[in-house]
Amino acid sequence: MPTTAAATASFTFDTWEEEPVVDDGQLRIHRTRFTKRWEGEIDGRSEGEMLMVHVANRPAAYCGFEWVTVTLAGRAGSFLFHHNAGAGLEGGLSLTVVPGSGTGQLAGLEGLARIEIAGEVGDTTAPHRLTLEYGLS
Numbered sequence: 001m002p003t004t005a006a007a008t009a010s011f012t013f014d015t016w017e018e019e020p021v022v023d024d025g026q027l028r029i030h031r032t033r034f035t036k037r038w039e040g041e042i043d044g045r046s047e048g049e050m051l052m053v054h055v056a057n058r059p060a061a062y063c064g065f066e067w068v069t070v071t072l073a074g075r076a077g078s079f080l081f082h083h084n085a086g087a088g089l090e091g092g093l094s095l096t097v098v099p100g101s102g103t104g105q106l107a108g109l110e111g112l113a114r115i116e117i118a119g120e121v122g123d124t125t126a127p128h129r130l131t132l133e134y135g136l137s
Contacts (some may be wrong), residue, residue: 007072008131009040021051028054032064042132044070050083060084065098072134077104081113097134108137 006025021029035047050064062085069078080101085093095113104111110136118127 004133004135005073006131006133007041008129009042010127010129011036011037011038011046012128013125014045018052026056027048028098036066038068038070042068042070042072042130045078046070046081048081049119072106072109072132073076075105075108075136077106079103079106079109095130102136106136110135110137 013100017033032050046064046068052062053060064083068080080098097111113132116129
């Protein structure tokens with residue numbers, strides 16, 4: 001990855017819509033569509049879709065993609081996040097910028113992110129904070 005920097009932002013969910021695939025009381029699989037508002041060193045909006053699995057009503061795993069249209073370090077553009085999480089989401093989250101997905105002034109963006117949630121895992125109303133370690137080539 002080129003020279004690295006870090007940016008931190010908070011985000012809130014504007015929308016969160018679940019479409020059930022399987023729900024038998026023990027296992028729940030659903031598609032989730034969402035939109036977010038970003039504030040901080042990353043400022044703008046995003047929208048995404050995930051496939052989520054819950055076992056015994058606890059978060060178990062998810063994967064998905066999120067199209068992020070923001071200003072990052074004074075540069076405007078967009079990019080795609082790839083989400084992948086397992087093991088109850090605690091410590092098992094991988095959130096990466098899809099290589100080659102950057103547009104505008106964010107072309108060449110590479111990065112890895114981590115999310116901190118002030119509340120229970122899976123609570124979309126709890127404050128969320130993301131730190132992105134990134135480089136621009």
